[in-house]
Each structure stands twice: as structure tokens, then as C-alpha cells.
Amino acid sequence: MLKLTLRKAANAVALLLAVLVLNFTMIHLAPGDPVETLVGEMGGATPALIEDLRRSMGLDQPLYIQIGLYVGNVLRGDFGHSYYYDQPVLTLIGARIGPTLLLVTTALFAATMIGTVLGVFSAQRRSSWLSHLVTVLSLAGFSAPVFWVGIMLILVLSVAFPIFPISGMSDAVGTDGGLLYALDVAHHLALPALTLALIYLAFYSRLARASMLEVLGSDYVRTARAKGLPRRLVVYKHALRNAILPVVTFAGLQFGQVISGAVLVETVFAWPGLGTLAFDSILRRDTPTLLGILFFSALMVVVMNVLTDLLYRRIDPRIKIR
């Protein structure tokens, strides 16, 4: 068990290092020069100044030296300085990672929970209205683009019926962490989280429904019924625990996808998270910030996979042996 954990940890570190190198290489091979962008925003500069800027940013060195320096710095906890904000990247990300995690986990949690409930109920009554709702939701969720869903929700629930705020994360002046502040954040969170959840809700309700149908037809469910267990126990004790296994697996696998989905949602709702920061950094060729965001996204995915693995082991005893 300890050996397994250590091996997994070593794998994760190796993976993150590879991500670091790969991201760095790709971004530096991509067209676009941060110095030119910066100079453009400054309104022009002399060639000498441009040369100076290049040197101060380390951009005059060959790529492999740059990578080495960068990885070395990261290992010391230094993710560099933002070209645009003139702040350490770590500070920038530190302020933004919380809101993104909040948005992504809320959305994924809502999608899996509601999706499972819908799927489980519709699996038990194959031709009820709920089943049809799940089918319609799936179609809508698969085909509607995220930004369109977001804008529609804003139009209906913020403009036509002003129930939820249009954008941002809070109206409160102070961020003292009190209950009022929390409620205010939740109020702001509702629409972006709903938008992001809707895309995945469709998927999870279908997944849960298919999984539940399969489990309900299994031999051990027949055994449970033959024992004379009441329906409640057959469905919620014997079937459900087996049926959510694929949901847990997919939630872990999809976490990365949901983070990338969050980039669009955060942009639509001006949610102050990593997504908006990433979007801005791309436009501004703010390479260090972008690299930092990519690294932390990868880190979140890795951590999430470990958590999923732990959860899976708690639900399914067969895994412990392997």
C-alpha cells in the first residue's frame, strides 16, 4: 500500500515536470512575441530598448537554456513575473485559483449529483416524463455551446427576470469572509455554476441511467430481491453503490475538461478566476502567467485524480487488492 502510494506520487511528479517542459516548448514555438506586444501597448520603443527588454526577460537565450532556468526556478517555487501585471505569477494565481476551484467543483458536484438522481429515477421508470426529460437534456447539453447557454441564462435570469447578478463574484465591498459575503458569493456563483453544470448534467444523467439499468438487471440485484429485501434497500443499497462507480470514474477523468470549460464560462460571467486570467494572458502574450496557469491546472487534475482514486477504493472493495 505504501509502496503503491509512493509509486503514484513519483508518477505524478514526473508527469507534472513533463507538463512543465511541454507547455514551455509549445508556447515558445507558437507565433507571437511578448516583447512586441508589450512594446505595442507602450506605444513604440527604440531598438536598443527592445533589445534590453529581451535580455531582461531572458528571451535572448537558446530555448533549452530558457527551459532549464524556468524548471529550476519552478522547483524553487518561483513561477516568474507577469509581463503585464508586474506581479509575481504565484501571487496572481493565488488570488484566482480559489474562485475557479469553487466554480469547477460546484459545477461538477451539481452535475454528478443531480445527474445521478435523474438517471437513477429514470432508470426505474423507463417511460416516464423524467426519462424523456433526461433524453431532452442530453440532446440539449451535447449540442448547445457553453457561451450560448451562459448568455441565454443571463438574458432570462438576470435581465428579463433579475434574480441573479449578471457578472462578477461579489457586490460586497469588504471580503471579510462573513456569512453575508458567503451568501453574496453563492448568489453570484449560481448562474456560472449552472451553465457549467448543465453541459455535464446531460452526460451524467445518461451515464447514471445506463449504469443503473445495467445494475438493476444484474444477478446480484436479483439475489437481493429473492432475499425479500424491500425495494428501497434493493435500489439504494444494492444497486446504487455499484451504479455510481462509472460516475466517479468519469468525474475524475473529466475534471480537466471542466476546467477548460470554465475558461469560457468565466469569460462570459466575468468570474475572477484562472479562466479569465488565462484568456487575458493569451491576448497579452503574458507567457509566465499562462505557463503558471497551465501548470496549476495540471496540478489540480492530478490532485483530483488521486482523490477520485481514493473515493473509488472506498466504494469498491475489489480495487484494494490490486
Add this chain to the structure above:
Amino acid sequence: MPEPLKPELLTSGPLLSVRDLEIVFRIDGQDVPVVRDLSFDIEAGETLGIVGESGCGKSITALSLLGLVPNPPGRVSKGQILLNGEDLTRAGEARLNAVRGNDISMVFQEPMTSLNPVYTIGEQIAETVRVHFGLSRAAAWDRAVEMLSQVGIPSPKTRAHDYPHQLSGGMRQRVMIAIALVCEPKILIADEPTTALDVTVQAQIFDLFQDLQERFGAAIILITHDIGVVAQMTDRVMVMYAGRKIEEGSVASFIRDPRHPYTRGLISCIPHLSLPPSDVPAPLFEIPGVVPSARELGASGCAFAPRCSHASGRCAAETPTLFPVGDGRSAACWLEVEAAR
């Protein structure tokens, strides 16, 4: 010896009596009968064997006794299933749940998939007693451990904490038997309980059945393809063909003097191990042809007629009914009717 958990019911008449049972499956908007005109009785403590070719309706008959015919597409469309005189085909879900696992329980063919992979075997036995007898968690667990030792699982105290995947197929089937017997049912249905197990384990499981029947006094319905097992285990045999009972009688008469041509074929399919080995192996006997599917069957006529070497015009036209052929036996064959004239 476990202490008795239920008072015995004192009623006369057979323990279980199945009357004119018909089971249909709805296929392409049509009700296709897979079991027809089926009647049989079981007395307390006896062992009834049910034999017949694959697909003749043995499993579905067994499931119907527990009200577990998969619905949709299947349902019991006619007849009665009388347990101590109470018709189970009219019983509601709550009543059926009180019967299942408590009065009638079942061991299935597939021990590898019949236990829930995410709960310990102790829990899967214990929950059954909790539900039926309202025992506390601790008491139910003790009872589960005791059952594990009854079915011959070594170190039951530790084994009770095992998950199904930690046990072999034979051990899992023992657990299934423990679940089936933990409430001391009056009837235990075993549907080909050893088909998935290897031969040495098969013998152990059947020994266990016999041993437990002596201790618990349950009636057993044993479904099997194996005539040897029938001879060793059962008191009475019922032969099914294409959804109908075609012959019934004591085991001895069934083996010595089968009446229905299908049963005769069945008996002669057993290779004679007792004969001295010769250089030329005796060819294996088989009944020519295949069982017609439920949908191919006409409304009338003997279902076996197309494969029967004695079939006459009457066999194709009229369905033979069960006809008594002496010592409480019966066979559904026109030959018997004609011979009796």
C-alpha cells in the same frame, strides 16, 4: 442445531401447490407462452427434481414461485401458486417480500455474479435475517457467522468480513446457500446450483444440500440437467418439455421405466459407465432434432412429435394431457393412452 426462529405452520394439504400455471413473455406485441398448464405439488421436506432441455421453462417456473418473473416482458398470465393455500400470484409486493428468502428461497446458477461485489458476505447474510426477523445488527452478524460455519466455510468469523471476490466459486455458492437457508425457509429452490463449478466441488455442494436438508427440514426443488444428480438427490422427478410437464413420478420409476419417449431418450443419453470398457467406445446417444422455440409451437399437438419416432397423426393434431400410468405416475403421451385401452 440452530434454534427455531419461526413457529411451524400447521395445515394439511401440500406445502406448495402450483395449479394450471401459464407464464407468457410479450415479444413484438404478442404474448408468447413459455410455460403452460403446469401443475405440481411439493410436500414438506421432500425433494423434487425438475429436468428438461435448455429453454423448456425450468428457471422461469422457479422464478415465478418467488414472484420474480422479469416484468416487463414476462408475467404469470394464468393459474395459481398456492403456498399453504395462499395464492401468491395475487399477493402484493410487501407480502411477496415477506415470503421471499423467508418461506421460499433460491440458489442461482451463477455463484460468480450472484453476490454483490461491494458488500461483505457477512453483511449479505446478516441483512436477510435483519429484514425478516428484525434482529439487531450484532445478533444478525452472529447468526451470519454461524450460518457460514454451517455451510462448511472454514474460520467463519474472519471470513465473514471477506468480499465475494476473495472467495472461490464453490465458496461463493456456499455463501449463497447460507443466505438461502439463514431464515430456515420451507422451500429451497436450487437452479442448477453446480453447473458453474468443477466436478469435485459439485459433489461437495450436493453433500451439503443433503446434510442441510436433514438439519433444516426444507423441501428442495432441484433443477438440473444431470440425471445422475437426480438419481442421487431427489424423491420425485418432473420432466418438462417446451413449457409443459410431460412426465412425473418417483425417481426409481423414472430411471427404471421411463414412459414418455422424450424421457426415454433422456435416460438413454447417459453414457453407461458401468459397462466394461471396450476397445470401441460406444457412441453417445442423442435425441435427434432440437426443442422448438415457444414461438414456433402451434396451439395444439404434442411439442415433441416432430422429434418422436413413435409419433402418429393424433400427436400432431391434439395436445396430449397427463395420463396416470400407475404408482402415482403420469405421462403426457398418446401412446400411453392407447396402450391403456
